[in-house]
Amino acid sequence: MNQPVLDPRTRESLMEQLRLLAQAYTPEWRYEPGDPNDPGAAIVSLFGELFSQTIDRFNQLPGKYYTEFLNLLGVQTPSPTPAAGLVQFEAGAGAGPVAVPAGTEIFAAAPEGGEDVVFATERKIEVVTTQLEDVYYVDAAQNCIQRLDLEREQPFFGPVEGPNLQRHRFAFSQDQVLFLEGACQIQLSLQQLPRFLEEGTARMLADPACACWEYYDGSGYLPFDRVSAQDGILTLEKDGDAPLQPEADGRRYLYCELQPAAQERIQLSGIGLRSSLAAPAAAGALFNNDVPIPQGAGGYCFGRRPMPYELFYIRSDSVFSKRGAQAHLKLDIVPIVDDPAGGELQYEFTRRIIDKRDAVRVVPDDVYVEQVAWEYYNGTGWAPLAVAGNENPFSCKQEGPQQVYFTLPEDISPVLVNAQEGYYIRVRVIHVANYLSVTPRWLLPFVKAVTCSYQYDRFRPAQSVRAWNNGAMTELEGADRITDLALGVYEPMQPHPRAMYLRFDRPFSAMPLSILFQVVGETLLDSKIAFEAYDGEQFLPLRAIDQTQNLRYTGTVFLYLPEPLPRTSLFGQEGCWLRMSLSSYGGDPARTPHVSGLTFNTVRAKQYQRGVEQLFGTEAYEAGKTLELLESPVLETDLWVDELGQLTQAQQEQLEQEHPGALRLEWEDGAVSRCWVRWEPVANLLLTGPEDRVYELDANGGLIRFGNGVNGKVPPRGELNIRVNYTYGGGTRGNLPTGSVNALVGSIPGITGVRNIEPMSGGTDRPPMAKLEALGNRRVRHRGRALGASDFEQMALAKFQRVAHAKCFPNRNPQGEPAPGHVCLVVMGQDFASEGTRYALCQEIYSYLAPRADCNLVASGRLHVIPSTEVTVNVHAQVQMHDLDIAAVTQQELADHIAALIDRTWRSREIGSQIHLSELYQAIKAVPNVKSVGQVLCEGSYYREGRRCLCALEDDFAVPYATVRSGRHTIQIG
Secondary structure, eight states, rough: OOOOOSSOOOOOHHHHHHHHHHHHHHHTOOOTTTTOOOOHHHHHHHHHHHHHHHHHHHHHHHHHHHHHHHHHHHHOOOOOOOOOEEEEEEEEOOOOOEEOOOTTTTEEETTTOOOOOEEESSSSSEEEOEEEEEEEETTTTTTTTEEEOOOOOOSSOOOOOOOOOOOEEEEETTTTTTTTOOSSEEEEEEEETTTHHHHHHHHHHTTTTTTEEEEEEEEEEOOSSEEEEEETTTEEEOOOOOOOOTTTTTEEEEEEOOOOOOOEEEEEEEEEEEESSSSOOOSSSSEEEEHHHHHTTTSSSOSSSOOTEEEEEEEEEHHHHHHTTTTEEEEEEEEEOOOSSOOOEOTTSSSOOOOOOOOOEEEOEEEEEEEEEEEEEEESSSOOOOEEEOOTSSSOOSOOOEEEEEEEOOOOOOOEEEEEOOOOEEEEEEEEEEEOOEEEEEEEEEEEEEEEEEEEESSOOOSSSEEETTTEEEEEEEEGOSOOEEEEEEEOOOOOEEEEEEEEESSEEEEEEEEEEEEEEEOOOOEEEEEEEOOOOSEEEEEEEETTTTTTEEEEEEEOOOOOOOOOOEEEEEEEEEEEEESSSSSOTTSEEEEEEEEEEEEEEEEEEEEEEEEEETTTTTTTTTEOOOSSSSSEEEEEETTTTTTOOOHHHHHHHTTTTTTEEEEEEEEEEEEEEEEEEEEGGGGGGGOEEEEEEOOOOOOOEEEESSSSSSOOOOEEEEEEEEEOOOOOGGGGOOTOOOOEOOOOOEEEEEEESSSSBBBOOOOOOOOOOHHHTTTHHTOOBOSHHHHHHHHHHHTTEEEEEEEEEEETTTTSOOEEEEEEEEESSSSSOOOOHHHHHHHHHHHHHHGGGGGGHHTTEEEEEEEEEEEEEEEEEEEEEEEEGGHHHHHHHHHHHHHHIIIIIGGOOOOOOOHHHHHHHHHHTTTTEEEEEEEEEEEEEEEEETEEEEEEOOOOOGGEEEEEEEEEEEEEOO
């Protein structure tokens, strides 16, 4: 404050005035100032010194009067504010929940010879060693399950970049039935209990809007060409030539991908399959012994000279693999006649004389395959195969295609024949008629083509069944041996609001568990967040203390888990599960908070120490008694007075009823020995009555003053009847960087380490007198009531030392938009505190202003206290230099000058008018060795609704409520 000067005279002007008076009144005295031989000069000098001191004290009267005026107004010098920040505790591996009580002291080692800076935790927590493995976002309405990447910033309660883990799909295999090539038809019987559900399920699964049926062709999954349902039987038809190929496990599967249009849960008790070919298939290979017979060209079934034990192999993997099916062979065999004699005449060479006229034609004997045996391979050897139809189509006695029918055995197996493995049957020659005839005519079976087909007379059970639902897969091996599968192949998610699922690696309990949510920016959710724990059957609500204000800003959530969480499986992952659910289905999924990380075992610590408990005695009626504490500045006090003998039993009961917890009794030998009553601190004793149990605290001096019986009650007489517990500390010495607070005062079993994970900030010293003088007289105007815009600003600045600037914007909402009737107070802290600390400060200011503002304004939610929008300023400047040899030094100087301009000059201005780009050019030009300044680009980075935004800083109105901080500056030499 600029105090008025009542008397402007100085010692020099006084001495000059005395010299002139001496010349006028005593001309005979030749006064010379400073003459050591003149005693008069010494007297004048002494008088001038004393009188100048009187003038100085006289000129201090306005300041003293103003100070007394402030005292009359009740203005008090605020005590130092303690620094605070988040600390994280670590427990040894394998340790259970380790309790860290509230008030646990930790410290930062001071430089050599200094005093350690001690902090104390504000809450009790229990430290756990469990690790967070995964976080999932689940939206049942959108059929969405996504895993979050914990290494980078992610939205909560909104979709993320990445695959959707939700799949409603089931698959089943039957290696024999599904061994198919080319066009085919597959029929499915999906069995349910009760059976009447089957027809409806079949119709739904045949609807393309509800389901898509696919098969694997070796390169991808292809849909079937047609799907139909009749009488509860699904028919899948494939027209293409692509075969059903086995997958990595060697099995062939059918897949059904269910769409969200399918609403009802599907549980199957069994799955039956049968298939058929659209047209008979040509045999895969034909062999005569080890000689291949080409299809189309044909060949001899048993060679040119059939004999017993000759073999004819027929291969058809897609037909002969169908165990239990009725197979149909169609053999196109034509007889080839080989007559070596050729009908020549035969002579009787036993006669002496051979006459040509006696030659006769001999009728040859037909040599043909008279008997064959059909065989199949059963895994250990070749076994007989019972056939029907033309059992011996190789005798060449019938004309036209030959038909053979047989039932494929259940143990038919693939076999290696002529280096080719597959499903074979073979025909073995048992007897060849007239094989030893001297006049043979060979009837040789010549096969042109063999086609195969099959037909099932019943459904074959699936051998393996898989189902994918809600991110998890269920698999049943050996399903063909299970009577009732009881498998839910389609499990739609139960209707539930959007939720986040947290998976931990091991069971744990904690009372409480602390989780730090590092929220980026600020976003208001439309719904309340509920915290739940999974007990193996259902999610149960948890008691929670949410300091993030519904993930509005960075803060800690305390969850009370009395029982260890069991390990269960969700989304295909096993672990211990917590859930964060929105309370309603509404809200915009695109407008969600963004979280950059989750940290456990954290708690806020404040820079204070607990003083030694002090006891004081009181004489009879000591009005205005003053107590002095051992340590100062004092932050909090807890004062109890022994009023035994002053209170009757009825008064004690009344006091306990009106002020619960304000009365403590101590018993000795069955009688009350002490009756401790808590007394409360007040800002000014002059505003209290004679029976008020109050005291006035001078925090800076560590003094406690009691009333005089008129203003405040006088404590009763007694010996050591006043007990004081208090904490002390605070100041800027507690503002320390991350990792500085890293040691415990004492030890806690199981705790292996502690460190502050963010800068300890917010500590302030006693404000200068100039600030008190500037704000103190404003109390006359607002008188503790916030009505005008300046009242909100001045009350916040006077009460909270951590506030550097406060600016009130009437008729504006927190987004900076016009809102009639709203009041938005924007504050900026003294330092670059974390976002959570800034919002916590705003909450304290709101709690202070709300009871002092218009009740209608508060009740209708139109009073807002928010932190300023912190804009990180990044500068890119292009300059030319005189001396390029010191270019690197000059670049560093330019960056330092720009940072100082932003963090000191711009930041010292009031909110909303900090940026002046013209000063940026001046700061760059002022650096030595800068010849000229080219292009200067100034970019601002800030967060809006949880998203990082960039803007060109042409003026500060582009961002509402903007304050600045220095960012990254690039200097280019052009």
